[in-house]
Amino acid sequence: MGNRLSKIYTRTGDDGSTGLGDGSRVGKDSARVAAYGTVDEANSTIGLLLAADVPDDIRELLTTIQHQLFDLGGELCIPGHAAIDDADIDRLEQHLDHYNDALPPLKEFILPGGGDAAARCHVARTVVRRAERETVALARAETVRPQPIRYLNRLSDLLFVLARVLARHSGHGEVIWQHERRKPRA
Template identity: 45%
Template structure:
């Protein structure tokens, strides 16, 4: 099977279900940004040594494929005639709560925040901060898409919680790798 199909050479792509749309559409922007986020999480993961953290990030990457597949499916193609989802998996409260549990476990080991944190630290923490900002952009892209095409709000909620998780994980990794956090303190320049 060849990887190139030439079907997108004129700026169009196929969605799940066969609908052809412009590569500049809000839907393609949304699932493309989710794909970009997944790649940045892969970069962060390559800088981390903790097996537990790697396991969490692998699960998140899997879940992002689930979010991306639903984002690439128009609402009118999402359900089969029997009322079941065409997709084998969808994001649910379970995945959102899983992120919350992981955050709570990490936050219990961190100092409370008093100031904004400047993105940085070591390579892993920096990659996690970049991932967080890409996650926020993916969330904005889904919200924008939802203004014209209805989406399940669990997708937006998952990305919102994931950006929080990536922030906490960045702090946690900095602490565990003895990399001091830098703060934005308007009283000290």
């Protein structure tokens, strides 16, 4: 186990740098810090989702995902470290298939909403998408294994499906985008 924090402030980052998990220092605005920082933000949005009323099976799944996101953040924070593997991605796909099978096919786009839990799930989905983009940007500049990117991609898909499930569970239903609501201008 790594060092435990006994003192929260160290002043070592006052110059705009931060320490990576391997002890090296980089700018707080580096692509690596942006990637694992956004993964942390995604994890926090899932925590916010868990503060809402969600079914027990989804609560258990999201808690497992929070642990995996913490592992993924560690992988991105320690260059060369591996924490997410293909089996983690396979499990996300299994959950995706399970929850999606019970949903009717989408014929229209849906808007983020559908009740408190569903709306929070949509926020988590969009933050995970940003974490994916940040990780792709990091991978263009430095070595990043493909598993973190694949994991984030599947996770955002799963959160979309879970938002649909939660919208139905709450009784609010999905908010369908009304693309023909505007009249053409003359």
